[in-house]
Amino acid sequence: MRTVQPARPPTAIDVAFCFMVVRYALTGTALADVRFGISPLNELVLSLRSWREPGRYPLHLPWIRRTRPLHGQLDTEMLQALVSSRRWVPDFLTRQPSSPLTRFEEELARLESVPAATVRRDVAATYPGDEPVPEVLQGRNALRRMISALEEYWQLCFAPDWPRMRAVLEADVTYRGRQIAQHGLATMFADLSDRVRMDGDTVEVQSGAGPDWIRPADQGLTLVPSLWTSAACVPVSPDEPPTIIYLPRGRATLWESAPLPTSEALAGVLGSHRAALLQRLAAPASSTELALGLGVTPTAVNQHLRALRAAGLLVAVRHGRSVLYRRSDLAEQLLAASGAQASGVQPSVAAP
Known part of the structure; x- marks a missing residue:
């Protein structure tokens, strides 16, 4: 090669x-x-x-x-x-x-x-x-x-x-x-x-x-x-x-495990953990990827993902044996309105 x-x-x-x-x-x-x-x-x-x-x-x-x-x-x-x-x-x-x-x-x-x-x-x-x-x-x-x-x-x-x-x-x-x-x-x-x-x-x-x-x-x-x-x-x-x-996109986040600050307004509505997940999903990701990046179990992440999807804020797409999540148009509008697009580190995600 x-x-x-x-x-x-x-x-x-x-x-x-x-x-x-x-x-x-x-x-x-x-x-x-x-x-x-x-x-x-x-x-x-x-x-x-x-x-x-x-x-x-x-x-x-x-x-x-x-x-x-x-x-x-x-x-x-x-x-x-x-x-x-x-x-x-x-x-x-x-x-x-x-x-x-x-x-x-x-x-x-x-x-x-x-x-x-x-x-x-x-x-x-x-x-x-x-x-x-x-x-x-x-x-x-x-x-x-x-x-x-x-x-x-x-x-x-x-x-x-x-x-x-x-x-x-x-x-x-x-x-x-x-x-x-x-x-x-x-x-x-x-x-x-x-x-x-x-x-x-x-x-x-x-x-x-x-x-x-x-x-x-x-x-x-x-x-x-x-x-x-x-x-x-x-x-x-x-x-x-x-x-x-x-080279793939998203490689710069491969070894990151630290958290992104979220807008207080958005966190007040969704909770800090779910608001943080929405920010991290700027690019499609699986629950395994999100869990590894945050240093928590997939079970904890999945509970939040299900809630966000039920609210119309996430779209789930099956890719082979994995399910990848991305933000919906509604989530993009919500993030833009709340000003929660800042970069930084992301808080840990706990089970609800």
């Missing part, structure tokens, strides 16, 4: 070496086959970039600090080798997810059937030029050791926080789907990243290294939100299924 670097002022090097452009041509019915996927394995593998350069991931520093002492219990030699100095990772570890409901256990099981030739090819592509391929990534037992190392990393460092991460990713997918319905594909693509745009029936992604290439996306294009990319990513090889990994 190759990183598309964030925008910056051009330098002399940029003039000499123009950005490569990856193009996906949405031919025929593929124009209507832009889909979304969420991959726990992608997130796990891409998070290894923070081991090499934690300063690139300031929003994740609370998690990085908390989990770093656990690295001594892991196969750090293998896990560190999976990320090259360019922060590339092997494509077969970041395969296109089949849906927003993909489970880590399913993805890990599929790794066992990856052909040895594919492993060698993708590892070599991760370490181009003069950078040598680490010895730990070579040999017949390399794949088995990768799978074991990733499973241990998941269980020890990732699984406890995955519900919180997944909630942010699912909320973004819902938002993008609404963008497509209301404003069309071109608007949605333009909002993904300043390096992604739609030109006619072709989606263009600018990258910082390598040759330009174009391929038809006749089987559709999958968009994958990720908390562990710097801007946008595409596969290193044009032979991989058309995929764009991008």
Whole structure:
């Protein structure tokens, strides 16, 4: 997986070496086959970039600090080798997810059937030029050791926080789907990243290294939100299924657990806890996401959500196995009238 670097002022090097452009041509019915996927394995593998350069991931520093002492219990030699100095990772570890409901256990099981030739090819592509391929990534037992190392990393460092991460990713997918319905594909693509745009029936992604290439996306294009990319990513090889990994909305609140002050007027009508929940729902969220962000149980949050929905202040939308809540038009008017749109920290939510 190759990183598309964030925008910056051009330098002399940029003039000499123009950005490569990856193009996906949405031919025929593929124009209507832009889909979304969420991959726990992608997130796990891409998070290894923070081991090499934690300063690139300031929003994740609370998690990085908390989990770093656990690295001594892991196969750090293998896990560190999976990320090259360019922060590339092997494509077969970041395969296109089949849906927003993909489970880590399913993805890990599929790794066992990856052909040895594919492993060698993708590892070599991760370490181009003069950078040598680490010895730990070579040999017949390399794949088995990768799978074991990733499973241990998941269980020890990732699984406890995955519900919180997944909630942010699912909320973004819902938002993008609404963008497509209301404003069309071109608007949605333009909002993904300043390096992604739609030109006619072709989606263009600018990258910082390598040759330009174009391929038809006749089987559709999958968009994958990720908390562990710097801007946008595409596969290193044009032979991989058309995929764009991008940054989701709401990521800045991922590790927040502190509260937002509410307007006294609104709190006087609804109570401080329900008023606080309405403020937090500026973007769609599940009860699990809200509970994790507030540090309380989903049961406590659900009681308030049911009351707000019964009053016509929330709209509930089922997305796969989750229910996402968003503010209704009435709630938006109420918040605007009360002046309760200020940012800050949010009070804890207790059961009514």
